[in-house]
Amino acid sequence: MTEKDDWSFLNKILASANLILRPHQLSAHTSPARIEALFSNLQDDYRKFKEYPFADTVRLIEKTTDAQFQMAFLVLSYYARKNILTLTSSESGFSAFSEKELSVYSVLKKLALLDMYSAPELRLKLQSGDTAVDSFFKAYPGIMHGLSSIVTDEDVRPGIRHYLKKKEKTYHELFALAFGSVGGRFIVPVSDARQQELHFITRIEDKLRAHRNGLDFSGKNFTIASLEKGTRFMERLKILVPPHKNTPRNLPGNQYIRAVLARKSLSFNKRPVIFYAVFASHNEQYAAYGYDTQPVDAKEIIGYLDSALQDAGEKKGYILFCIASPTGFADGMGSPPGDTLTRYKSPDLSLCLFDLYNDKKYFNTADPTSVALSRLCDLRTDDEKVQKLQEILYQEMEHRILVNQSVSLDYCRKYVKAEAQDREMVKKIFYQYAREHNLKVIEPGRSGPVMVK
Structure with a gap:
């Protein structure tokens, strides 16, 4: 057979893996029978890939092709678990995935929008306030950080990490194409x-x-x-x-x-x-x-x-x-x-x-x-400011009482950087905390009121 035939055959047997890797082809509601049928086809095609005598030029992409099959097996395993289904086989070289490896797909699912829409479609959706794209856009840096950490995690098998590394580069390019080069400190x-x-x-x-x-x-x-x-x-x-x-x-x-x-x-x-x-x-x-x-x-x-x-x-x-x-x-x-x-x-x-x-x-x-x-220009009402100050001060006063057995009003004011109009507010919160926790307030001298245990 010619090299052209080899490429044609490779594309044919990769069809089963590509089908599984398409966004939204599978879900938690996919039936066990469909998962088993896809698994059977995938095993058969993976065996053909391993046994077929491809030309050397085709074998150059063997690592990438193997990674695609591995990722397809992982996706099927992910949804099999959702259906309380166990996939096993000794013929194709398939081995069960670890919990950490299965969690990889949870990260990839968050990036599915980049596979589903073109760059102009994504930008238009963001401009128009589409909630799904808006949420994805804001979450993207954190998602990619998680993906990058998986790529270097040796507890994840090499084929999966190879697949993710290539996808990481692709996703960065798609994001930049859709939303421009985002180089700001924040978005x-x-x-x-x-x-x-x-x-x-x-x-x-x-x-x-x-x-x-x-x-x-x-x-x-x-x-x-x-x-x-x-x-x-x-x-x-x-x-x-x-x-x-x-x-x-x-x-x-x-x-x-x-x-x-x-x-x-x-x-x-x-x-x-x-x-x-x-x-x-x-x-x-x-x-x-x-x-x-x-x-x-x-x-x-x-x-x-x-x-x-x-x-x-x-x-x-x-x-x-x-x-x-x-x-x-x-x-x-x-x-x-x-x-x-x-x-x-x-x-x-x-x-x-x-x-x-x-x-x-x-x-x-x-x-x-x-x-x-x-x-x-403060956007908080007095009640909201008191509530916020109380949350901050109660936590700090509890810590100081535990460590030092005491805390002063002056310390509390400095801790929240209270200015003139907030000083009375801090004072009320200080005495309120003392009453609620049955703590004594003394005035030892110029330092002002001190709460003691």
Whole structure:
């Protein structure tokens, strides 16, 4: 027979393995009779592969072909176990798989979407917010990490590891083709960005409306003279999504809230305070790829602030500006983000940068107005803050009491980095814990209250 005949024969006997390896060909509901029939065919074809005198050029891919058969046997064994069915044979060289080897298929099943859809289909599904693709997209780095660890695990037989190594490379190429080269520290899909925007804008708006007739800010009392919500801020900056014939409708709106705060006192030269809460996302990235990995950089921040100060100039108002980013802010911005704040000094503006991805705020801790602004931008209610603080402090106080037999109120405040307005909250939690656990609180001196066992 010719070499061409050999290749034709190889493709023919590989058909049984390829059928088993196709996504969704088998399931937990596959009947035992079908599994046994597939197993019988696979054994027969594997025996032919081992016995047939292939030409040397065909034998060059013997290792890869054998790996395909081995993986097909593993898949059948996986579903046989689901059906409480035992597959055994001494003729084909088949041997039972270990628990660890059977778990390999659980990892591969999570990557089935890359086998089922083309790259353009996957990208379109991500852009449109398809929940299955969205979940897969976010889980992909963790799935591939698990796959990589199996490839180097010597408890898994060589044929399976060879198959997985080739699939690992293929999956990386398919993912890159579908979603581009994702080199960011993190990935924020469009669905997450929209959800974060809704949460941020809604919470800020609800807080302002709830305190419309009396908002305490930086030791002064204000009323909300006007409140508006929209996307005009983006229009002012001329930051628009480029024309795109397939632009999805589910992009973040890059919404903003603008509120004018008026002092209740009757003092002369009352100066309005203008508060902005702005959601800043890269819509061109979401439109093109369905995700974003780029933090908001200093140049973009300064563009927002310049526009806000133009508004302040017209109204002769003081600007409070909170920028919320779903992808955080560019590297080099410590706490506070010195690069931006030192380059952008204005007596008419206080700034808070809210990294929604890491739930972290950047602001000038030496400026009381900036500290108060960071609190105004807080998305948690007082009850939620108390609950969160309580969870953190209860665990730490229990540990300190166990190890040191005591814990001070001052330690608790420093542990959660409590600022002025949180200090009373920490104090209440401290005494509440002491009451609940029948612990004594003493005041030995200048150090303040100490809880002792």
